Amino acid sequence: MNDVELWRELGQQLRVDAIRPAAKAGSGHPTSGMSAADLMAVLMARYLRYDFDDPHDPHNDRLVFSKGHASTLLYAMFRAAGAISEEELLTYRQFDSIFEGHPTPRIPWVDVATGSLGQGLPYSVGIALAGKRLDRLPFRVWTLCGDSEIAEGSQWEALEHAAFYELDNLVAILDVNRLGQRGETMHGWDLDSYANRARAFGCHAIEIDGHDVEAIDRAYAEALEVEGKPVVIVARTIKGKGAKQVEDKNGFHGKALDHSDEIVEELGGVRNIRVDVAKPDARGARHDFGGGELELPRYEPGDKVATRKAYGDALAALGKARGDVVALDGEVSNSTYAEEFRDELPDRYFEMYIAEQQMIATAVGMQVLGWRPFASTFAAFLSRAYDFIRMSAISRASYCLCGSHAGISIGEDGPSQMALEDIASLRAVHGSTVLHPCDANQTARLVAAMADLDGVSYLRTLRPATPVLYGPDEEFGIGGSRTLREGDDVALIGAGITVHESLEAAEKLAEEGIEARVIDLYSIKPLDEETLRSLTCPIVTAEDHWPEGGLGEAVLSALAEGEERPPVVRLAVTGMPHSGPPNELLAEAGIDADGIAAAARRLVGAHARS
Amino acid sequence: MNDVELWRELGQQLRVDAIRPAAKAGSGHPTSGMSAADLMAVLMARYLRYDFDDPHDPHNDRLVFSKGHASTLLYAMFRAAGAISEEELLTYRQFDSIFEGHPTPRIPWVDVATGSLGQGLPYSVGIALAGKRLDRLPFRVWTLCGDSEIAEGSQWEALEHAAFYELDNLVAILDVNRLGQRGETMHGWDLDSYANRARAFGCHAIEIDGHDVEAIDRAYAEALEVEGKPVVIVARTIKGKGAKQVEDKNGFHGKALDHSDEIVEELGGVRNIRVDVAKPDARGARHDFGGGELELPRYEPGDKVATRKAYGDALAALGKARGDVVALDGEVSNSTYAEEFRDELPDRYFEMYIAEQQMIATAVGMQVLGWRPFASTFAAFLSRAYDFIRMSAISRASYCLCGSHAGISIGEDGPSQMALEDIASLRAVHGSTVLHPCDANQTARLVAAMADLDGVSYLRTLRPATPVLYGPDEEFGIGGSRTLREGDDVALIGAGITVHESLEAAEKLAEEGIEARVIDLYSIKPLDEETLRSLTCPIVTAEDHWPEGGLGEAVLSALAEGEERPPVVRLAVTGMPHSGPPNELLAEAGIDADGIAAAARRLVGAHARS
Secondary structure: OOHHHHHHHHHHHHHHHHHHHHHHHOOOOHHHHHOOHHHHHHHHHHHOEOOOOOOOOOOOOEEEEOOHHHHHHHHHHHHHOOOOOHHHHOOOOOOOOOOOOOOOOOOOOOOOOOOOOOOHHHHHHHHHHHHHHHHOOOOOEEEEEEOHHHHOHHHHHHHHHHHHOOOOOEEEEEEEOOEOOOOEOOOOOOHHHHHHHHHHOOOEEEEEEOOOHHHHHHHHHHHHHOOOOOEEEEEEOOOOOOOOOOOOOOOOOOOOOOOHHHHHHHOOOOOOOOOOOEOOOOOOOOOOOOEOOOOOOOOOOOOEEEHHHHHHHHHHHHHHHEOOEEEEEOOOHHHHOOHHHHHHOHHHEEEOOOOHHHHHHHHHHHHHOOOEEEEEEEHHHHHHHHHHHHHHHHOOOOEEEEEEOEOHHHOOOOHHHOEOOHHHHHHOOOOOEEEOOOOHHHHHHHHHHHOOOOOEEEEEOOOOEEEOOOOOOOOOOOOOOEEEEOOOOEEEEEOOHHHHHHHHHHHHHHHOOOOEEEEEOOEEEOOOHHHHHOOOOOEEEEOOOOOOOOHHHHHHHHHOOOOOOOOEEEEOOOOOOOOOOHHHHHHHHOOOHHHHHHHHHHHHHHHHHO | OOHHHHHHHHHHHHHHHHHHHHHHHOOOOHHHHHHHHHHHHHHHHHHOEOOOOOOOOOOOOEEEEOOHHHHHHHHHHHHHOOOOOHHHHOOOOOOOOOOOOOOOOOOOOOOOOOOOOOOHHHHHHHHHHHHHHHHOOOOOEEEEEEOHHHHOHHHHHHHHHHHHOOOOOEEEEEEEOOEOOOOEOOOOOOHHHHHHHHHHOOOEEEEEEOOOHHHHHHHHHHHHHOOOOOEEEEEEOOOOOOOOOOOOOOOOOOOOOOOHHHHHHHOOOOOOOOOOOEOOOOOOOOOOOOOOOOOOOOOOOOOEEEHHHHHHHHHHHHHHHOOOEEEEEOOOHHHHOOHHHHHHOHHHEEEOOOOHHHHHHHHHHHHHOOOEEEEEEEHHHHHHHHHHHHHHHHOOOOEEEEEEOEOHHHOOOOHHHOEOOHHHHHHOOOOOEEEOOOOHHHHHHHHHHHOOOOOEEEEEOOOOEEEOOOOOOOOOOOOOOEEEEOOOOEEEEEOOHHHHHHHHHHHHHHHOOOOEEEEEOOEEEOOOHHHHHOOOOOEEEEOOOOOOOOHHHHHHHHHOOOOOOOOEEEEOOOOOOOOOOHHHHHHHHOOOHHHHHHHHHHHHHHHHHO
């Protein structure tokens, strides 16, 4: 067979192998794989540089299926590359199989989980940016996108950043099969609509027939020659290509094919072509930014320092000590203080502009290659990227988030800038860590600790300057808490700003003869359950957050199973806040010292009576 | 004064009045208002059609400040229009003022809250789409956008939908002042970069000098003539225009100006021009789609029907009964069953394609005009629009969400499609309602009830068919629960799929002599606290959701303050799920009947021993 014949045959093999596992499983998206089979055949036969025996080789190209539902096509490629057997292919979607409905990094050759559409391309931008500016190795990122998913704004954030950062190591392959899940896409087969958008965003676009293997070959060859721009190959394809029964027909999106044996016959039957995917050029080593001794900033107890400032100070220190640490920010680095890292370590700082989805995706992409990104913005705006954060847990990604300006303590800017749902939403991310320090030395220690955590770790910082409570040599474990004041009449539990309010409340209570214990619950997930369960006095929790899913509910969860539990009064923000001075807002919400003391008094009184 | 002189003077007045409130408050974004002052001067003096005495007049144009931080400019326009006094203007950012840091609908002339960037334009698309296809009135939507916020992908979702739906009643005014919060934007003053993108997305783009009032006038006049396309006016402006001290300088984004008196002098001093904004053409009435008697679908107890199917059936029935009900879906209407509404009521169904942010924004925009949107997608993908949902609570918006395919009970598609954080994240939205029915008749009743709720209401539906438990005439109040089985040894509390598993567990336990009460907690927010607090036996909660912020923590919150509380064992999904048959996944997570029964047994045993 010559190359062209091989590509055609391989395309048919991939099509057949995209059908068979779905048929066996009784579910899946075979028609979505069939449209892209020729595109992937030429890619793996001639262009991809990848060592399936060593997926962690930093010289490897990366292949991302942004249209994750076409997973059987990806798995068919693994079989054609000799990485998996036919038997393994046919375990698709079974309980014990790593070949799930959508790809995840449980599979050695998959770097990021996809399946929430419009994410694979943003992740690819992160990987490509790391390749160019951190690893400094000449690998390419090849990303297969569906046409339906181009409707996600995240794709345009991705292309804009790819163009801005001149990522000519990124090739997006757009499989324009015209049909989405429930019907035609917005643009059907209007290839120009995609190509013109991509060009306007600064990409090099190539339009082709996605079933003409020679045209595909030429497009890839052209892509390799492009300099300074990402490439978008816009390929006209046919959904369900090759199977008359379903070809270009609506209604066959997420379905295994009936009569799959006949369709396999129609496609020429099962094939066993084995492609020796070219190994990457192993020359050159990953760039090493070096490092040194960690010298965290030190703050004087009693001074007033904002925890956001301590984040910036500590991150810059961490970056100097560890060459793998990278900082990203969403155009607010002068507020989050990520600017300190940028000023000290500009080579490892990446401005993500006001594009939080791309910021998270960049972090996920960079950690694929072993970097440790810290991404920051206002805590409220992390909600913009919540689906990316959710998916990053499925990607088994490890990176760090910092959300500044949390809660009503920001004051005059008003509710749009006040994160009041961040603890709830980020606790509900699998394997996440949620930290909320109240002082600058604690913040610095936690920033350093985050850099070694698995999974998504989140640090919540405050806008206002708060008193330094702890000495610079104190240590703060993940999952710990700190008892700042002893007392057995009532326990006041807070984090962040409410620690300071709780301390003040305890002073007031002491004047009345009520001895309040004050606990700084800086680690909201994981939680210091032992300390919480040891409490026998009534508890007041106070948080600058909605009551749902926050610190108060976390405390309740630690106490849930006990037979004997003290009553817990939870103070939180319940009314919609507005602009105003922080102290007045805290008072209005009842989470200032007066509000906490009042709740404690009621509780101690009721407890005494009972 | 001739028109041109008036516009120039008015521009200076707006500039001065954008500075003064920030100076008084000591914070704000005056320079961001100063760049757009001339654009707004010509708009209000000649083009805007708005009755400030009757902001609810359906004929009114709508003005949206997508760059919400330029709020002092907006409030300056209100003063120039005679809607507010100088004194009111100068209450900006004070505790009791409705003139907050960022605009909210607490102000009568503001329709949507902005301040999370990249949202005003998407909301405007929703308003304009309603104007064209629902109200069918010829008003225009004028939207002032910042250049920094164009980096948000949501803006491109907005322009794509605006072009697809041919919204020539939408004019986006892009204030290209070159400077973001922390420095230059990606594209600086490259107006072509914006205009070319807008054109590629199907818009009519006009490039102008945004301080040349005659050019501005011509641009608006041209915008009025455009047919079948949205218009984007790309205006080159200068941040801080007119004040030498800050003009086009970095470092003055979110800051009140020093020496503001001098700057006001430099701008020619305080002015008191009063503009009679033209009233709208009052001809024509809002289109009325009519209505009729509500005939909800009825299901036979014992039959198996998916709650997502019942949602589709009930929504179509509701739409026939109520002409104000509108349906939106994110390209999965054949999965959510919103397709039933589309087939019955195509004029009130809007396909949002795979653009969940724009879907929510469209809902928010449409409810501004009094429509009642129901927006649906997979529950997992609502996370894509979490910032929009968060902000919609600040907009005081009332609309309905349906998330289908919740939890691991979806089975083979795998974790990317399994919502396990939706209850936590949507409980943590101010004023939200969270409902999770377990049966088809209950679903239908709740869909009807949602249409009358204030705020964001969320219905969580299941992929698999589940037995109909309730009769079609049973009623289900918001904030209620249903005790499906009496028993005093242990209470099993679930919602959705876990109600069925709890019932089966109770059967098993009964065989062993353990009498389990089974509670269907279909209303997770608000919660039936009375019923929960009346329980004296140990409690097992079971939910197809992460443990954080879900049903279990909601139950704990209801019990928190009591002195005597039964122990609560919370069963939830704790490990990362994967593809597999639903029953095997439920068993693995320990939330199937066996898992629930086992937990109940342990708890009853421990309780008996204690």
